[in-house]
Amino acid sequence: MKKVLVTGGAGYIGCHTVVELLNHDFIPIIIDNFSNTDERILQGLEEILGFMPIVYRTDCTDYKAMHEVFSLEKPDAVIHFAAFKAVGESTAHPLKYYHNNIDSLLVVLRLMDEFNVNELVFSSSCTVYGQPAMLPVNENCPPQQATSPYGYSKQVSEQIIIDTCAARPQLKCTLLRYFNPIGAHPSALIGELPYGIPNNLVPYITQTAAGIREKLTIHGNDYSTNDGTCIRDYIHVCDLAAAHVKALEWLSGQSNVCEAFNLGQGKGNSVKEVVDTFVRVNNVAVNIEIGPRRSGDVEQVYADVSKVKNALHWQTERSLDEALKDAWKWQRHLTQA
Ligand code: UD1
Numbered sequence: 330m331k332k333v334l335v336t337g338g339a340g341y342i343g344c345h346t347v348v349e350l351l352n353h354d355f356i357p358i359i360i361d362n363f364s365n366t367d368e369r370i371l372q373g374l375e376e377i378l379g380f381m382p383i384v385y386r387t388d389c390t391d392y393k394a395m396h397e398v399f400s401l402e403k404p405d406a407v408i409h410f411a412a413f414k415a416v417g418e419s420t421a422h423p424l425k426y427y428h429n430n431i432d433s434l435l436v437v438l439r440l441m442d443e444f445n446v447n448e449l450v451f452s453s454s455c456t457v458y459g460q461p462a463m464l465p466v467n468e469n470c471p472p473q474q475a476t477s478p479y480g481y482s483k484q485v486s487e488q489i490i491i492d493t494c495a496a497r498p499q500l501k502c503t504l505l506r507y508f509n510p511i512g513a514h515p516s517a518l519i520g521e522l523p524y525g526i527p528n529n530l531v532p533y534i535t536q537t538a539a540g541i542r543e544k545l546t547i548h549g550n551d552y553s554t555n556d557g558t559c560i561r562d563y564i565h566v567c568d569l570a571a572a573h574v575k576a577l578e579w580l581s582g583q584s585n586v587c588e589a590f591n592l593g594q595g596k597g598n599s600v601k602e603v604v605d606t607f608v609r610v611n612n613v614a615v616n617i618e619i620g621p622r623r624s625g626d627v628e629q630v631y632a633d634v635s636k637v638k639n640a641l642h643w644q645t646e647r648s649l650d651e652a653l654k655d656a657w658k659w660q661r662h663l664t665q666a
Contacts, residue, residue, distance in 0.1 A: 330354050330355065330356050331355050331356065331405040331406060331577070331581075332355075332356045332358060332402060332403070332404045332405050332406075333350055333355050333356065333357050333358065333404060333405065333406045333407070333408060333577065334358050334360060334398070334399075334402065334404040334406070334407045334408070335347055335350070335357045335358065335359050335360065335407075335408045335410065336360045336361070336389050336407065336408070336409045336410055336411035336433065336437065337360075337361055337389075337409070337410030337411035337412065337452075338357060338358075338359030338360060338361055338382075338384070338408075338410065339359055339361035339363060339366045339370045339371060339374075339384070340361065340365060340366050340370075340410055340411070341366075341510070341520070341521040341522070341566065342410055342452065342507070342510055342566060342569055342570065343359070343361070343408075343410040343411075344366075344370050344373070344374055344519045345514060345519065345566045345567055345569070345570035346408060346410075346569075346570040346573045346574075347359060347374060347382055348374070348377055348378065348514065348519070348570065349567070349570040349571050349573065349574050350573070350574060350577075351378060351382070352574075353574045353578075355574070355577065357382055357383075358382075358383045358385070358398075358402050358404065359382055359383065359384040359385065360384075360385045360387050360389060360395070360398060360411070361384065361385075361386065361387075361411070362386065362387065362388040362389070362411070363386060364388075365413070365522075365524065366522055367522060369522065369666070370519055370522065371384060372518075373514075373516075373518035373519040374518075374519060376516075376518050377514065377516055377518050377519065383402075385398050388433075389409075389411045389432075389433035389436055389437060390428065390429060390432040390433045390436060391436070392436050392439070392440075395436050395437070395440055396440060396443075399440045399443070399444045399446070400444070403444065404444075404446055405446065405448065406446065406447075406448035406449070406450070406577055406580070407437055407441060407446060407448070407449050407450070408449075408450040408452075408573055408577075409433070409434060409437050409449060409450070409451050409452060410452045411429075411433050412429065412430045412433065412452065412482070413425065413426050413429050413430060413479065414454075414479060415479065415528050416456075416476075416477045416479050416480070416528065416625060417477075417528060417625075418479075418528075419477045419478040419479035419480075419482070420477050420478060420625075423478035426478045426479055426482050427478060427482060430479075430482035430483075430486060431482060431485060431486065431489070434451075434486050434489060434490070435489070437449075438489070438490070438493050441500070442497060445499070447499045447500055447501055448501050448502075448577065448580045448581065449490065449500070449501070449502040449503075450502070450503050450505060450573055450576045450577060450580070451486065451487070451490055451502060451503065451504050451505065452505060452507065453483050453486065453487055453504045453505055453506045453507070453589070454480070454483045454506060454507050455506050455507065455508045455509075455562070455591070455593070455630055455632065456475065456476075456477075456479065456480040456483055457472045457475075457480065457483055457484050457487060457506060458470055458472060458473060458506075458630060459472065459473025459474060459475065459476065459480075459627060460473065460627040460628060460629075460630070461473070461630060464597075464629060464630070464631060465595060465597075465631050465632055465633035465634075466591070466630060466631070466632060466633060467591070467633035467635070467636065468506070468588075468589045468590065468591060468633075468636055472484050476625040476627075477625055487504050487589070490502050490504060490587060491587050494585065494586070494587035495587075497585075498585050499585065500585060500587075501580045501583050501584065501585060501586050501587075502580075502586070502587045502588075503576040503579070503580060503587075503588055503589075503590060504587070504588070504589040504590070505572065505573070505576060505589075505590055505592050506589055506590065506591050506592060506632075507564070507569060507592050507593075508561065508562035508563070508564055508591070508592060508593030508594075508630070508631065508632050509529075509530075509561045509562060509563045509564065509593075510563075510564055510565075510566045510569050511530075511531040511563050511564070511565065511566065511652045511653070511656055512531075512565045512566050512567070512647070512651070512652035512653070512655040512656050512659075513566065513655045513656055513658065513659035514566075514567060514655070514659075515567070515655055515658070517655070517658040517659045517661070517662040518662070520566075520655075520656075520659035520662075520663075521566075521659075522663075523536065523663075526542075530561075530600060530603060531563075531603070531607075531652075531653070531656050532656075532660075533545050534603070534604060534607050534615055534656075535607075535656050535657055535659070535660035536660065537615050537616060537617075538607070538611070538613045538614070538615050538657065538660070539660050539661070539664050541664075543616065544616035544617060544618050545604065545615055545616065545617045545618075546617075546618050546619075546620035547600050547601065547604070547617055547618070547619050547620065548600075548620055548621070548622055548623035548626060549619075549620070549621060549622035549623065549626070550601075550619045551622070552622075552628045552629075553628065554599055554628065554629060555599065556599050556601045556602070557601075558599045558600035558601045559599065559600055559626055559627070559628055559629060560597035560598065560599050560628070560629035560630070560631060561597060561598065561600075561629075561630060561631065562593035562594055562595070562596065562597055562598075562630065562631035562632050563594065563598055563603065563649055563652060564592060564593050564594055564645055564652075565645065565646075565647035565648075565651060565652040565655070566652075567647060568645040568646055568647050569592055571643065571646075572590075572592050572637070572641065572643045575641040575642065575643040576590070576641060578641075579640060579641050588640070590636060590637040590640070590641065591632035591633060591634055591636065591637060592632070592634075592637065592643075593631060593632030593634060593645075594631075594632070594634070594645045594649075595631065595632055595633065595634040595644075595645075596631060597629055597630075597631035598649060603649070603653070604617060606649055606650060606653055607653045607656075607657070610650045610653055610654050610657075611653065611654060611657045613657070
């Protein structure tokens with residue numbers, strides 16, 4: 330069985346991927362500094378799995394501590410999630426973002442070289458596309474000027490991996506460009522932990538429905554879309570997690586490769602459609618108001634998923650309805666806890 334280091338493995342996408350890895354006979358080793366998650370996720374994982382996976386409370390930018398983990402665990406592959414991801418915060422604290430997101434990747438790549446670990450699955454984002462000229466956007470679409478330090482950190486990270494792959498013939502990498510991950514594990518034992526006021530749409534909707542927030546502000550209804558609100562490609566986090574397993578399986582049959590893959594449903598939904606769907610499938614009310622556009626938002630982006638379907642034999646299996654039901658179930662679990 331292959332041992333996989335999962336940096337950021339106690340985070341939102343990381344913890345769902347840990348479950349998926351164990352379901353497919355990989356051994357995940359979690360590395361997390363718990364700066365943006367907490368013990369509840371580990372308890373949830375333990376309940377789902379029936380045992381506690383191996384966890385290192387380690388910061389990925391700490392070369393010495395990470396060296397120790399690599400020498401103790403001798404992994405076969407790495408999935409590198411550990412990163413900050415709040416667009417607005419990255420504009421206020423760019424150095425925090427560049428330090429965490431870039432230094433952690435440099436440490437991981439350096440140690441993979443030193444310990445001869447040759448398979449890397451990297452968490453990238455559709456943010457690298459900016460507002461693409463073509464929709465649905467495919468992986469060949471040239472990156473646009475990033476609108477935030479967070480977005481730029483993902484573009485630079487991709488380039489660092491491409492350059493490292495070109496220089497190190499044993500290395501094999503996938504750059505997974507996530508669209509908008511939402512929802513939670515159907516058990517409602519793991520999900521996204523909201524710290525402070527949520528930035529993202531779905532946690533804001535669920536907190537409004539739960540009465541934690543007074544109302545959801547829709548950021549602009551004057552875009553050139555059907556109902557005037559922005560369009561995104563929302564993907565259930567469990568589908569996203571499954572793609573990481575497919576990526577690892579694919580990499581093991583490759584030699585010196587560095588491929589980007591879009592991970593989305595392949596279809597866009599507007600903000601208003603997401604809110605209406607949430608209300609319909611959960612039979613709860615959500616107070617809304619229309620506000621001004623949010624700076625840095627692109628009007629619409631959704632994925633061309635033909636490359637990932639053909640190469641990794643992966644596609645989404647869960648609908649928007651299901652994702653929004655699971656998101657609500659997770660919110661209720663958090664509210665009751
Ligand atoms: C952003 C990032 C993406 C990152 C993701 C996770 C960009 C361009 N996108 O996605 O790379 O992976 O965050 O952190 O950098 N909205 C409202 N009201 C709200 C919240 C959101 O109307 O209270 C709208 C937004 O204006 C947007 C849509 O909902 O149109 C989705 O927003 P959000 O969930 O924040 O994700 P993105 O900005 O698409």
